[in-house]
Each structure stands twice: as C-alpha cells, then as structure tokens.
Amino acid sequence: MLLAKTLRSSTFRLALIAIGTFGLIVSAIFAYVYWSTVAYVRSESDRAIMAEQANLREAFAHSGRDGLVALIGQRIADRSFAGHVYMLAGPDAAVLAGNLGQWPSGANEPGWTEFRARSLPSNPLVRGVTERLANGDRLLVGRDIGDLDGFMARITTAGIAVAALIVLLAAVASIGVTRRTVGRIESINATSRAIMLSGLDQRIPLHGSHDEWDRVAENLNLMLDRIQTLMGDVKQVSDNIAHDLRTPLTRMRGRLEKAYHAQRSGEADAALIGDTIADLDTVLAMFASLTRISEIETRARRGAFRTVNLVEIAGEVVELYDAAAERDTTRLDLAGDGEVLMTGDRDLLFDAIANLVDNAIKHGGAGGRVSVTCCNSEEGAVIAVADNGPGIPADQHDRVFKRFYRLEQSRYTPGNGLGLSLVAAVASLHGGRIELHDNAPGLRVRLCFPAAERKA
Structure with missing residues (x-):
C-alpha cells in the first residue's frame, strides 16, 4: 500500500525528473570527456606519424630511393618502432620496401587513411598518411591504433558502468526519500482522519528525529492544542451566556405570566414594565459588551x-x-x-x-x-x-x-x-x-x- 502511494506521489515523479536531468548531465559530461580523450590521443598519434613521415622524406631528399629503402628496413628491424607500418611502392605499385604485402586499397590519394593490415599478424587497424614523392614513388607511414580503440572501449565501458551505478543509486535514494516523505505525510493524513472521526484529542506522532517533518508535526500539534482550547472557550462562553441569560429571562417570564393572570392595575403594570426593561437592559448590555470586545480584538478601532x-x-x-x-x-x-x-x-x-x-x-x-x-x-x-x-x-x-x-x-x-x-x-x-x-x-x-x- 505504501509502495503504491510512493510510486504515485508527486515527490517520486519529481525525483524521476531529477534523475533523468542528472543522467543527461552525466552523459553529456562523459561524452565530452570521451571525445576530448579520443581527439587528444589521435592528435598525439597523428603528430608522431607526421614526425616519422618528415624523417623519411628527409632521408629521401639526401639519399634518394636507396637511402629511403635502407631507412625503412632499419625502422622495421628496430623493436622500438614496433607497431609502425611502412610501405614504399613504385609508380607501377610494385612494393619496394615495407612491412605490408601490398598497397592498401582506398589509399590511392595522398592524405590520411585508415585500413585493416591483413598481411600483418592480428590484422590490426592502421591509421596512416600517404604521399607521392618527387620520383613518382608512393610512401605510406602509419601506426597500429588497435590499442587506442581498446583503450577507448575500456573508457566507454567504465563510463557506462559508472553512469548506470550513479543512476541506480540515485533511483534507490529517491525511492527511499520519497517513501519516507510519503510515510510522514500519510501519518499526518491518518491523524487528520482520526480527528475528523473522533475529535480533537488525537495528535500527530513525533519520530524524535528533530527534522523538518518533526517540526511540522509539532506546529500542527500546537495548532490542534490551540483549536482545542478555543473550542473549549467557545463552549464555556456558550454555557455562561445560557446561564447568565436564563435568570433575567426567567424573571421576565414569571412577571409577565403573573401579570397575565392578575387584574389590570396601572401602578402594577408600570412597575412590571420598568422591571422588565431593566432586565432587558442587562441582557442588551451583555451583548453590547461582547460586540465591543470582538470589535477591539479585530483591530477595528486603531483609526x-x-x-x-x-x-x-x-x-x-x-x-x-x-x-x-x-x-x-x-x-x-x-x-x-x-x-x-x-x-x-x-x-x-x-x-x-x-x-x-x-x-x-x-x-x-x-x-x-x-x-x-x-x-x-x-x-x-x-x-x-x-x-x-x-x-x-x-x-x-x-x-x-x-x-x-x-x-x-x-x-x-x-x-x-x-x-x-x-x-x-x-x-x-x-x-x-x-x-x-x-x-x-x-x-x-x-x-x-x-x-x-x-x-x-
């Protein structure tokens, strides 16, 4: 019952909206971090490729094709250049040097390219840059970016896991807070229903946490105490009015009834009228005093x-x-x-x-x-x-x-x-x-x- 009320409550809906907004913000932050990291890592990789390309171009300028072929052979043999991809092809696409079996398809135009090096073990994803040398040869310099993809995949997995965990924790916290809020509100509602059914003796229970809900309950209980006191005062005033009016009204009725059954007498009738007027003046003075007090209490006389x-x-x-x-x-x-x-x-x-x-x-x-x-x-x-x-x-x-x-x-x-x-x-x-x-x-x-x- 409480869970159903929790799920239907406006607090829970607001919590869902907050979770959704928070999730969008987290996703935006994660996307920014992801793309910033990708851009940075790729830029560093591209910078290294371009530096290596400049070195090979310089070797070609000083020593020609033979010097370039020799340098490519040294690079392939050097373990510190593991993961680099080189290829020098003649104008007729014949392979002159490098660690690729053939010129990759789709890399015919000078510029950046990405392809799968199927002639290399593990079939790595390669990012490289191609250019045409002065003698018509084509040079390709690249790097294995498979590790970069793996790194980005791990970042993606970790980000999704963290975002899911945050959303889950937020959902659990929102349900817990909403359940507690609905529980306290239901306690107030139950007390209100009990008061409507049985009277003003009921009070809202306090949990002793001294939080805002306890303060609301304390204020409502004080208000109920005040209402109960005012109701008691109203009852007392009503009882006192009835008591104080009974005596003069009873006297007036007794005199009138006695005069009704007696012989008419001018002096007796005049005395009766005088006494009755006096009793009526007492009653009217009482009501005038009540009206005056009410007027004063409503601050109507400050002018x-x-x-x-x-x-x-x-x-x-x-x-x-x-x-x-x-x-x-x-x-x-x-x-x-x-x-x-x-x-x-x-x-x-x-x-x-x-x-x-x-x-x-x-x-x-x-x-x-x-x-x-x-x-x-x-x-x-x-x-x-x-x-x-x-x-x-x-x-x-x-x-x-x-x-x-x-x-x-x-x-x-x-x-x-x-x-x-x-x-x-x-x-x-x-x-x-x-x-x-x-x-x-x-x-x-x-x-x-x-x-x-x-x-x-």
Missing part, C-alpha cells in the same frame, strides 16, 4: 489612535467613581507622575481603566482603599489599580480574562464576567499587557503600554 495622557484619563475615571466610592465608604485616590504619554484610543482606555476601578470598588469591600497610580518606567507608560479586598488566587489569574468567567466569591455580586476580558482586549490592541499581582491583601492590576514617541 482613533493619537497621543493621550493617561493621567488625565485616570483623573476623569476617579472623578466619575468618586461618588460610588464614598457610598461604599471606600477611599479612592490618584497618584504618580504628572504626565504619562502614550498612543492610543482615548475612549477605549477610559473604559478599560473604568472597568478596573469599578471592580476594585465592588470587590474591595466597604471601608477599603482603591489607589490608581500612573507613572513612566523603562517598560513604557504604566497605570496600576490596587485594592485591599480578598484578591484573586494565583491559580486563577489566567482564567479571569476569559469571557463570563467569575470567581466563586463574585457569583452573587453585580456583573457579567466581561470586564477583565474587555481590559485585556484593549491592552492587546495597544500593544500592551495586563498583569495581576498580590497586593497583600488585595489585588494590584498593572497595565503596561509602549510610551509615546516624544517630538524633538
């Missing part, structure tokens, strides 16, 4: 960014909540630097700080203290809101930023669990971060933003 002073915004929030703090006998104050500049959306920053101050007043308890501090630091622009209430357990710090998440001690206080989610979204939109710290007692929330660039 209103400008340089703002956090101290001024925090001062307006403190002034707004001063009456609520006095009602709960809570001391609310603002401290820190006189100017803390940053680039952002003034309205969103106001809402974020207002949510933190509102939470601090509600959860800090009567007779407590809420302090708002703005300062410039190496981290940038920082605003902190601290209270001396019960605080948030350390193991709950990451969870409180989820939508509708509420601590057990906060279940019966007004709110819908969206405040810190909105604050976190605003911080992320401005490139900042939100931190929760123990205020011993109480909670200290820090918002850290990049400082605004100061003009020179």
